[in-house]
Amino acid sequence: MKVEGLVKRYGSLAAVDGITFEARKGEIFALLGPNGAGKTTTVEILECVRPQTGGRVLVLGCDISDRRALRDLKSRIGVLPQDFNTLQRLTVRENMQFFAGMYGVHADIDGLLDLLGVKDKARERFGNLSGGLKQRVGIAAALVNDPELVFLDEPTTGLDPEARRATWKVIEDLKAKGKTIILTTHYMEEAERLADRIGMIVKGKIAALDSPTNLVNAYGGGKVAIFRGGGDAAFGTLRRFFGNVSMEGTDVLLPIESMKDIQVALTALLERGVQADIALKTGTIEDVFLRLSGFHITEGGDVR
Amino acid sequence: MRLVAVFKAVTRNWLRSRSGLFFSFLFPITFLLLFASIFSVSNSSIPLAVQNNDVSGGAPTALSARLILALNSTQVLFVSTIPSSENASAYLQQQAGSFGGNPRLLVIPSGFQNNVMMKRPTDLTYLYSPADQSGAAVAGVISSVADSFNLQVAGGNRTITVADVSFSARPLKFVDYYMPGLIAAFMMTNGVIGLTNVATEFRRIKLIKRLSATPLTKFDWLVGNVLSQTLLAMLLSAVMILIGVGLYHSTVVIDVYTVLTLVVGAVLFSGIGMTLAGLVSDPEAASGLGNAIAFPMMFLSGTFWSLDVMPAYLQVVARFLPLTYFADGLRDSMILDNHAAALANLGVTAAFAVVFIAIGAWATRWEEK
Numbered sequence: 001m002k003v004e005g006l007v008k009r010y011g012s013l014a015a016v017d018g019i020t021f022e023a024r025k026g027e028i029f030a031l032l033g034p035n036g037a038g039k040t041t042t043v044e045i046l047e048c049v050r051p052q053t054g055g056r057v058l059v060l061g062c063d064i065s066d067r068r069a070l071r072d073l074k075s076r077i078g079v080l081p082q083d084f085n086t087l088q089r090l091t092v093r094e095n096m097q098f099f100a101g102m103y104g105v106h107a108d109i110d111g112l113l114d115l116l117g118v119k120d121k122a123r124e125r126f127g128n129l130s131g132g133l134k135q136r137v138g139i140a141a142a143l144v145n146d147p148e149l150v151f152l153d154e155p156t157t158g159l160d161p162e163a164r165r166a167t168w169k170v171i172e173d174l175k176a177k178g179k180t181i182i183l184t185t186h187y188m189e190e191a192e193r194l195a196d197r198i199g200m201i202v203k204g205k206i207a208a209l210d211s212p213t214n215l216v217n218a219y220g221g222g223k224v225a226i227f228r229g230g231g232d233a234a235f236g237t238l239r240r241f242f243g244n245v246s247m248e249g250t251d252v253l254l255p256i257e258s259m260k261d262i263q264v265a266l267t268a269l270l271e272r273g274v275q276a277d278i279a280l281k282t283g284t285i286e287d288v289f290l291r292l293s294g295f296h297i298t299e300g301g302d303v304r
Numbered sequence: 305m306r307l308v309a310v311f312k313a314v315t316r317n318w319l320r321s322r323s324g325l326f327f328s329f330l331f332p333i334t335f336l337l338l339f340a341s342i343f344s345v346s347n348s349s350i351p352l353a354v355q356n357n358d359v360s361g362g363a364p365t366a367l368s369a370r371l372i373l374a375l376n377s378t379q380v381l382f383v384s385t386i387p388s389s390e391n392a393s394a395y396l397q398q399q400a401g402s403f404g405g406n407p408r409l410l411v412i413p414s415g416f417q418n419n420v421m422m423k424r425p426t427d428l429t430y431l432y433s434p435a436d437q438s439g440a441a442v443a444g445v446i447s448s449v450a451d452s453f454n455l456q457v458a459g460g461n462r463t464i465t466v467a468d469v470s471f472s473a474r475p476l477k478f479v480d481y482y483m484p485g486l487i488a489a490f491m492m493t494n495g496v497i498g499l500t501n502v503a504t505e506f507r508r509i510k511l512i513k514r515l516s517a518t519p520l521t522k523f524d525w526l527v528g529n530v531l532s533q534t535l536l537a538m539l540l541s542a543v544m545i546l547i548g549v550g551l552y553h554s555t556v557v558i559d560v561y562t563v564l565t566l567v568v569g570a571v572l573f574s575g576i577g578m579t580l581a582g583l584v585s586d587p588e589a590a591s592g593l594g595n596a597i598a599f600p601m602m603f604l605s606g607t608f609w610s611l612d613v614m615p616a617y618l619q620v621v622a623r624f625l626p627l628t629y630f631a632d633g634l635r636d637s638m639i640l641d642n643h644a645a646a647l648a649n650l651g652v653t654a655a656f657a658v659v660f661i662a663i664g665a666w667a668t669r670w671e672e673k
Contacts, residue, residue, distance in 0.1 A: 010673075049516045050672040071519045079517040085509035087313055089320035094313070101309025102518040125320075145518075 001029075001046065001149065001182070006055035008041050015041045017204035018055070023197075028171065028181045030191040032289070033201035035301040039184040040082060042201070043151050046182065047079050060149055075103055078147035082154045084138025088127030092118060092137050095126050096144060103145035112140040116170060132163035139170060149180045156190060157301070168194060186301035192285040200292060207292045212285055219291045220283020225262060227252040227269070230276035237268050252276070306520050310528025315535060318502065328498055329540060332490035336544055339482045339608075340552050349382040350438045352446075353395075353409045357388045358416035365417035367457065374449050375410075381445060388414075396431055400642060406436040406611075410446060420457055428466045435635050437481050437609065479552035484638045485607035487544050488569065488631035491537045493598045495573020496580070499533055500594040503581030503668075513672060522670035530574040530661070537570035561637035561646040568654045569630045575660030576626075582667025607631045626656035 001023040008016040016038045023029035031039045044050040046059055048070045057064045062073045086095045093109060100107040113119040116136040121129060126137065135155060142150055152171065156164040164187075171194055174181060185191050191198050192212045199209040208215060227234045230252040238245045238254055241264055246253045256262055269276065290296060295303045318324050352375065358368040376383045386395060392411055399407035411429040419426035430446055432439035447466050506512055515525065548554030577594070584590040602608075604618060605627035611619050622628045633649030636642040 044513075044672060047517045049513055071521070074517060075519045077517070079514065081510060081514050081517075083510065084514070086511055086514070087317040088509075089317045090313060094316065098309055098313040099518070101313075102306055102515065102520045104305050104519075 001060070001180070002056075002058040003042075003046070004056045006042065006045065006057060007053045008038070008045060008050070009053040014204050016045070016052075019199075019201070019204070019206050021199050021206060021209055023180060023182055025180050026175070026178055027196040028175050028183055028194050030183045030185060030195035030198045031201050032185055032188070032191040032195075032198050032285070034186055034295075034297045034303045037201040038204040039186075039201055040153055043153050043182060043184055047077065047151050048074055049079075075145060076148050078142035078145060078150040080135070080138045080142040080150070080152045080155055082157065084135060084141070086126055086137075086141070089125055091123050091125055092129070093122040095137065096141060099141040099144045105145055107144045107146070109144070112143055113137075115143075115173070116140045117166065132159045132167075135159065135163075135167065136170070139167070143174075147179070149182070150174060152181060152183045154184055154186070156185070156187065164190070186297050188284065188286045188289065188297070198285065200289060202293045208288065215285060215288045216283045219288040220285075221255070221287050221291065222283060223256050224281045224283075225254045225256050225265065226279040226281055227254070227265075227276035228279060230269075230274060233272070233274045234269060234276050237272050237274055238265055241265065241268055307524045307528045307531075310520070310525055311531045311535075314502070314529055315532040318532065318536065324498065324502075328490070328494050328536060329543060332486060332540060332544060333547060335490070336479075336482070336486050336547060337551075339486065340479045340548075350380060350442055351384065351408065352381045352442055353384050353386050353399075353407065354412065355386050355388055355390065355392060355395075355409060356412045357414040358412050359388060359414070367417035367420055368412050371412065371416075371449070371453060374452070375446065378445055378449065381442065392429075392431065396433075400433055400640070400645060406433050406438070408432040408436065408439060408442055420453070430466055433640065435481060435639050479548050479554045480556050480639045482608075483544065483548050483554055483556050484634035485631050487541050487566075488605075488627060488634050489602045489607040490540060490544075491566070491569055492573050492601060492627050492630070494536060494540065495533060495570070495575075495577045496598040496601070497577075497591070497594040499529070499574055499577030500580045500590050501587075503529070503578060504584075504587040504590045507581070507585075507669075508587050512670070516670050516672075522665070522668060525670075526578065526661075526665055526668060529578070530571055533574040533577075534567055534570040537566060537573075541566055556638040557641060559637060561643060561650065562634065565630065565633045565637060565646065565650050565653065568650060568657050569634075572626055572630065572653055572657035572660060575657055575662075575664045578664030579660055579667055582664060582669065601625050601627050604628075605631055626653065626660075629653050629656070 003022070004020050006016055006019040007014060019042060031042060033039050041050065045052045046057060046064070048064050059073060060076055062069045064070065064073070087098065090098065092113065096107070096109045096112065100109065110119060110122070113122055116139055118133055118136050118140065121133060126134065129137065139152070139155065142152070155171065156167050159167065168190065171181065171183070183194060195212060197209065197211050198215060200207045208219065210218065229250050231250045234252045235245060235247050238252060242254055242261070244255055254261070254265055298304050354372055354375070356364050356368050356372065358365045372383060372385070375381050392409055396407050396409055409431045411431070413427060413429070416426055428446065428450060430443055432442065443466065450466050545554065545556060545558065548556065580590055580594055584593055604622050605625045606622060607627065611622055614622070629649045629652040633646050633653055636646035636649060
């Protein structure tokens with residue numbers, strides 16, 4: 001998939017403001033950003049359910065501005081929308097048959113429900129399921145046509161931690177089956193754990209795009225040694241050797257560039273008999289996001 | 305294939321809805337039972353045409369003129385006259401086929417005055433439509449006027465008799481009068497209120513958006529829904545007719561005109577439902593609008609009472625309501641055996657259906673903005 005200078009404008013407001021990225025076959029590509037950043041608008045354009053204002057998009061090699069090609073393209077992609085919902089009074093199995101009918105395929109519905117861990121719910125009405133189960137049925141429905149490319153729009157939003165981890169496992173299994181997955185999320189941990197590459201979206205633009213490791217290395221602020229409870233004694237000692245020591249409460253923080261720095265710091269502290277617990281902190285995607293955008297994302301996906 | 309999948313899924317989803325079943329089946333059936341049990345005759349002035357063939361020297365005879373005056377002064381009837389040159393049955397056919405037509409014609413035979421004076425038996429002929437809820441009541445009024453003439457002029461001898469002839473050979477049951485109107489009214493509410501609610505709900509839960517990401521086309525989706533509505537309309541009609549026949553010995557006719565009219569009507573009201581759901585994005589507003597349109601239409605279209613008891617300006621309104629033609633067409637085929645009129649009403653209903661399906665298809669948004 002190739003996205004070049006994608007723009008979506010509503011009047012004077014640009015919801016998507018010149019996004020460019022590529023997703024490679026077989027990878028999990030995450031669009032990470034807060035609510036309102038343009039993630040869903042972007043994937044809905046890629047899913048061919050919302051027309052773009054400008055830019056060029058190739059999905060599975062098809063230019064999506066070519067309306068005639070869309071029907072064929074749609075039969076090759078799978079979509080889990082935000083807050084997936086379907087016919088409430090049909091059972092899970094009947095809904096799966098309904099979606100299979102939309103693609104004109106005979107799907108292995110039991111196999112899919114089994115894969116998603118909802119086989120025992122096959123005879124339950126969809127409307128009676130919990131939010132987590134509904135999302136899983138949604139993922140099963142997104143796979144009913146055995147798509148090459150799967151869009152998962154906020155697949156774990158609103159789920160409890162256990163359901164979230166179960167869903168992550170499913171997504172990892174999908175990747176193992178060779179599917180290409182486009183994932184949107186506002187959960188840092190989710191993007192970091194699942195994605196091969198992350199595009200950080202801020203205000204309709206891609207702020208950074210790389211693998212989680214590279215992003216952290218480039219923007220995560222490197223490694224920091226923390227001397228817990230070191231207090232003024234540790235701070236004073238380390239200040240003699242390092243210029244960028246800082247304090248948070250009684251903790252002393254020392255950014256380190258090599259193992260040598262740790263050795264120097266430890267030796268100095270031991271010589272002066274300063275006691276402290278040592279922890280090593282690596283930068284996270286959250287640090288990257290904070291550095292790039294200047295704000296945090298709350299659990300609910302809003303900016304702070 | 306996709307169309308069939310849509311049809312099956314939405315029909316099944318609907319049949320499992322308790323509130324849907326209540327409003328679409330139990331509610332209409334309750335109405336049918338109520339209407340069949342309550343006999344009510346309208347008290348307002350009822351139109352009656354009189355053809356006076358008893359003329360001498362170009363003017364009505366004195367006695368025939370007095371009879372017309374007497375009929376008029378009952379205040380129950382609103383009497384108009386038609387020329388004696390007019391062919392009575394042609395007049396009735398023409399009036400019956402026209403809009404909201406429930407013609408009633410009283411024919412005064414030539415020699416009426418002479419016969420009465422000579423105390424010879426003479427027949428007034430009263431013709432009315434079997435679909436006419438007021439027809440029997442008017443016959444009663446004419447009889448009582450004729451009786452008073454017998455008393456005053458003929459000295460109590462029953463010289464004037466009234467032969468009432470309804471122009472259908474088939475004797476009708478009371479339930480027959482209401483059956484077409486009830487079926488028409490509730491098919492209308494199922495489309496205008498029921499489908500509007502269903503369609504806005506599908507959009508509210510974003511099912512439409514999800515489906516637009518599949519190869520399903522808007523056309524298949526709409527046709528699947530219309531077919532589902534048509535099946536429901538057929539089921540409703542069948543249940544109503546079975547109850548009518550089973551409990552009240554209804555004699556309504558189900559012929560090709562009836563079935564065609566029902567199908568076209570189901571398509572028409574689906575079109576209105578799709579139009580409302582497409583044009584009004586807020587589900588509650590769409591539902592409110594559906595009710596606001598359905599209920600006045602139900603009462604203004606002559607489904608529950610004949611149009612000519614309504615004031616003239618409301619009759620004009622009725623002329624623009626699709627339900628008027630649909631209900632009239634059903635009456636024509638189910639109880640009047642008037643195929644020409646049924647076909648004419650079917651044509652108007654079909655024209656409305658085409659217009660609303662087109663607007664509905666246009667208004668249904670398949671792609672996001």
